[in-house]
Amino acid sequence: MDIRVRFAPSPTGYVHIGSLRTALYNFLFARKNKGQFVLRIEDTDRTRLVGGAIENLLDSLKWAGINHDEGVFIENSELVQKGNFGPYIQSERLDIYQSYIHALIDKGYAYYCFCSKERLEEVRDKQKSEGKTPMYDRHCLNLSKDEAEIRIKAGEEYVVRLKVPDNEEIRFHDLVRGDIAIHSSDIDDQVLIKSDGYPTYHFAVVIDDYLMKITHIVRGEEWLTSTPKQVVLYNYYGWNVPDFVHLPTVLNKDKKKLSKRQGDVSVTDFLDKGYLPEALVNYLALVGWSPKDNQELFTMDELIQEFSFDRISNTGGVFDVDKLNWINSQYIRKADNEELFELAIHHIIAAGRDTEENIRREKDRYLKIIDLVKEKLDHMSQINNHLDVFFGDEVSFENEEVIDTLQQEHVTRLLNAFMVKLKETEAVDEEFSANIFNVLKNETGAKGKGLFMPIRAAVTGQLHGPDMGKTFIILGKSLLIRRIEFVLDALND
């Protein structure tokens, strides 16, 4: 049997990082087993729809390199659907759900319910106050078919509910958690069709997974306890139950489900900060799954090669930004400077430093800077922290220590000597950079930190930073001269 899996988000906004991991695991499993990966849109809650959410979702998946074979795609900024099991958007499958719900009602496996929301509320409140688990009291279970039809014709609002079997142990197998059994008396008579005619998740997911021939349902752990409801449906229809794989939750530092309040949770948040997609995917793969050996850095192909459900852990994992940063920094160091430049542009503009036009005009210079500082970056938005040093005639002193360094007695003489050499040289090139400190040492007698630090302080305004010689070359002769002039003036005042 061909392996078929699906990722089935609802278009209610940004893509959560946990969802991305679910999509990733589905994708890896499909690729590893030469199966099909379907993208289905679950938009049955008409009240929570967010415009543009599907496009955003598709963009995020594409950015991450998680590609599907079937379902909803975007082409020439139009949504299109591909595959033999469509439509892949649930709101376009209403007639399908209707026919399947009638089969259920006819067999007595589902029933009409006319209870008002107010009544349901009352029943729930009463049950809660008695310390019971709130559940539908089956008030409408025994309405005759005739009566139901009369009330429907009269225009009364209704829903269709699942008739959960009495006194039965509902069992299913999960590839991560093993055998799970829940007693039917703990399961509510779930609404299957809402009063607006749309199906609920629990109904639509079963119909669609069946019709789309899904073999493995890989989804978040939050679905684990509602799985029996779906298993009941499979049994009523006489369909084979697919394999379930419930993934451990991605948690915050406080071990709660990762949520927006506590920082970045959406894929676009990470894109905006300048994380590389390969790095995010690499890190995410490692929260909840581990390889056989101790490998930490994976290409997508390597992940596909190594991935298997039996190495998924069964405990929720905290999303550790420190480790993400480490992985991202590894990728940045290996990345091509051109690629990093394109990424950096976005952040330099966002920081209000310069226009795209100007940045591109100085591309060569930026490429050298990036090459020099990329090993200091966790993510590309940090590029801005390293740019001041390379731009502007004036030097801003980072702190008191810098000023103390420059106010040492020998420094004016040292800087003047440096100035002379700068003016003498044709260009500040590698040769100049390689020799200048020795020359200054011989001429001024300054040495060690007394030589090196004042120059660094004068040129950059800081006491630490990238290699001095390379910095000289990037700055160039004229800019260096203007800066030394600026500092000498400042020291005179």
Add this chain to the structure above:
RNA sequence: GGCCCUAUGGUCAAGCGGUCAAGACACCGCCCUUUCACGGCAGUAACCUGGGUUCGAUUCCCAGUAGGGUCACCA
């Protein structure tokens, strides 16, 4: 509260009856670098508790405890 899942260092995690209980991130120290970073080396730090089963439990079973999930006409 009912039901379900889970329990190894601060974090991710390996382990699947007998190990001095891996590795990575973070942290600390040293080396390299006349700075910072990178890199290299070393270090601190863990099997939730109590009962069983067993010659022997981190590993299997039960209970407790703790954490998480779920109890909607949301997914």
